[in-house]
Amino acid sequence: MSYEVGIRTLRLETAERLAHTEYCSNYALVRAVTGRDPETDPDAWRKFYREWEIDFIWATNDGPVPWEERGRVTDMGHAEFLEGGTDRRDRKFCPFSGVEEVWEFDAVEEYGLPDMEELVDYYERWYREAQRAHPEQVVPGGYYKTLISGAIQTFGWEMLLIAASDRRKFDKVLEGFFRLSLHHYEAWARTSVEAFICHDDMVWAEGPFMHPDFYRSSVFPRYRKLWDVLHEAGKIVLFCSDGTWTQFVDDVAEAGADGFIFEPTTSLDHIVERYGRTHVIVGSKVDCRSLTFGSREEIRSQIDATISLTEGCPGFMFAVGNHIPSNVPVENALFYFDYLRKRWRRP
Numbered sequence: 001m002s003y004e005v006g007i008r009t010l011r012l013e014t015a016e017r018l019a020h021t022e023y024c025s026n027y028a029l030v031r032a033v034t035g036r037d038p039e040t041d042p043d044a045w046r047k048f049y050r051e052w053e054i055d056f057i058w059a060t061n062d063g064p065v066p067w068e069e070r071g072r073v074t075d076m077g078h079a080e081f082l083e084g085g086t087d088r089r090d091r092k093f094c095p096f097s098g099v100e101e102v103w104e105f106d107a108v109e110e111y112g113l114p115d116m117e118e119l120v121d122y123y124e125r126w127y128r129e130a131q132r133a134h135p136e137q138v139v140p141g142g143y144y145k146t147l148i149s150g151a152i153q154t155f156g157w158e159m160l161l162i163a164a165s166d167r168r169k170f171d172k173v174l175e176g177f178f179r180l181s182l183h184h185y186e187a188w189a190r191t192s193v194e195a196f197i198c199h200d201d202m203v204w205a206e207g208p209f210m211h212p213d214f215y216r217s218s219v220f221p222r223y224r225k226l227w228d229v230l231h232e233a234g235k236i237v238l239f240c241s242d243g244t245w246t247q248f249v250d251d252v253a254e255a256g257a258d259g260f261i262f263e264p265t266t267s268l269d270h271i272v273e274r275y276g277r278t279h280v281i282v283g284s285k286v287d288c289r290s291l292t293f294g295s296r297e298e299i300r301s302q303i304d305a306t307i308s309l310t311e312g313c314p315g316f317m318f319a320v321g322n323h324i325p326s327n328v329p330v331e332n333a334l335f336y337f338d339y340l341r342k343r344w345r346r347p
Helices: 002-010 027-034 044-051 099-103 107-111 116-133 148-163 167-189 212-232 246-255 268-275 288-293 296-309 330-343
Strands: 141-143 195-199 236-240 259-261 280-283 316-318
Touching: 002 316, 027 044, 027 330, 099 148, 099 167, 107 148, 107 167, 116 167, 141 167, 148 167, 167 212, 195 212, 212 236, 212 246, 236 280, 246 268, 268 280, 268 296, 288 296, 288 330, 296 330
Parallel strands: 141 195, 195 236, 236 259, 259 280, 280 316
Antiparallel strands: none
């Protein structure tokens, strides 16, 4: 039934209950729900998805060979996020000596374009294996390092911001990332996936870090070209970005996104008002900070407010914003889902 709820929601067909997805890295929660250890038991996540009635799995895949094995990238280190801080990484370096070197960078020349037939075969096999492993959920295709996220991976934040100070030169740099992404989008378009996540962290929590005019002249038109390839193949395109991009929601919709995946800092009210009946909406007013530091009354209130707001939205899919990370108390997460499950039946 979960797969049916997920695919009907993506097709804007009202299901018997709200669709549900989560971005969860809380191993203690998985152990509490399943009695299995996700670090050692390959079935732990599968059972967790079933117990929490997950209908859609957030997934992207940028190809068989990571960029760091193909060319230069910047290691900015990594803060603690997973249980026990196992993902912490202190090493930091940038392989670019100056901004002139960045302005001359061509992502296609640096990383190369995989053979198209081999890439299509790789993505199709990956998708079929993932869908076979999770038959109760919809598994999408997806690409993570689309434009801005690609530049972050390559240059790191400091060098990216310096380079972006010259719009004309930085536009030329983005063209290389666009051509690289386009090659992968064309491969994904030839697979049998029904939905596709275009991920691109284009803003900060405070909003855009480049002038809005630059986004409208250099970023969104390239999104349209990428998404046209997928639409021609009949794919549902979901755009995903962290941060606050309320002011760009209309631009993203105009570029052709069929749906939005976002954090609570981007206005759910605005998106529902403008696109509640026409687009897929993945999010909620529930934030991971509420689960971590808030009271049960606050969690309950945010769930109630979300359900009330999205009552007429056939493509709405409930998810906690900013993930459910390892520091969320298990009892709060369990309360959240127990209350959500009591409320999510459609009238």
